[in-house]
Amino acid sequence: MxxxxxxxxxxxxxxxxxxxxxxxxxxxxxxxxxxxxxxxxxxxxxxxxxxxxxxxxxxxxxxxxxxxxxxxxxxxxxxxxxxxxxxDAYDNHIRFAIYWHEFTLLVNRSRFPVLMRHKLDRFANYFMNLYQLYDQYTAARRSFEFRDAIIRQALGEELSDLARQDLEHSLMGSLAILRNKAEYYDWIRFQIMEYREKGVIADFLEQVRGKIAQLSYSLVFAYATMDHYEHLRDRESLIAEAPMLNNNTRAFLEYLRFKYQTDAVDLSDGIDLMEAFWANFGIRFKDGEKCMECEVQDI
Structure with a gap:
């Protein structure tokens, strides 16, 4: 190298x-x-x-x-x-986490299975999206673990004030997205109404895709952070009223935790949980006669 x-x-x-x-x-x-x-x-x-x-x-x-x-x-x-x-906005404690986050993503590309399909179907679609979120969850958790190990065991230091500020700033940014009902939840509901009127599924998916990604990745990062740093767990109260923080989402998060704690790479048993999680966004995929189809559901 x-x-x-x-x-x-x-x-x-x-x-x-x-x-x-x-x-x-x-x-x-x-x-x-x-x-x-x-x-x-x-x-x-x-x-x-x-x-x-x-x-x-x-x-x-x-x-x-x-x-x-x-x-x-x-x-x-x-x-x-x-x-x-x-x-000056960064120090080595912040960089250690960034280095290991990116390194873990590359390692995961070798660890995680590759699904071979002749066409995109329901299982493959949920499978790929589930692994993308698990990929980010594991990368965040491992980056925190690595940083803790190197600064405490190798350097004999505690997390710097700058790194603590950066960590809290990043967490609060993710939580702000999750609690922003107007920009995300209400926006998706509006697009569902537009779809009911116009009936063009491609337009609906184009409008909501970016919002779904932002919400999903923010959720995964926020909980990876709070799962590792117990002193930040009380920040969860800030999103207590977030529309997507329901039983389906909590079951999905618990699944990610369990798989991470067992160092699992087989997520084939999580397809139904992923489907239930995506119900938060009014989306459900199913296999049609010729190809995968998307159903738009009210939220």
Missing amino acids: QIRAEIGDKAQQQAIVNELGILGEASRHYAMAFRISEVVVPHDFDTAVNAAQGTGDYRSVPGMEPTSRAVFTPKGYILIFHPKLYS
């Missing part, structure tokens, strides 16, 4: 390379179908992503830039970290 830093002076570049060396060490101890060939902290993130992908049109959104991006190449993955991670 090659590690390269393009920002700062030589001393700063060497410090970054040394810090990222934990990924090189870790990769030797995990089974991965495709190795990490290179880790880069570029001077220009967008340019580096385009170069790795062989594209020219990738543009990150100013103010909402991702912290990293993994690009698959024939030689293995290129893991690109945004240079903003080495600004």
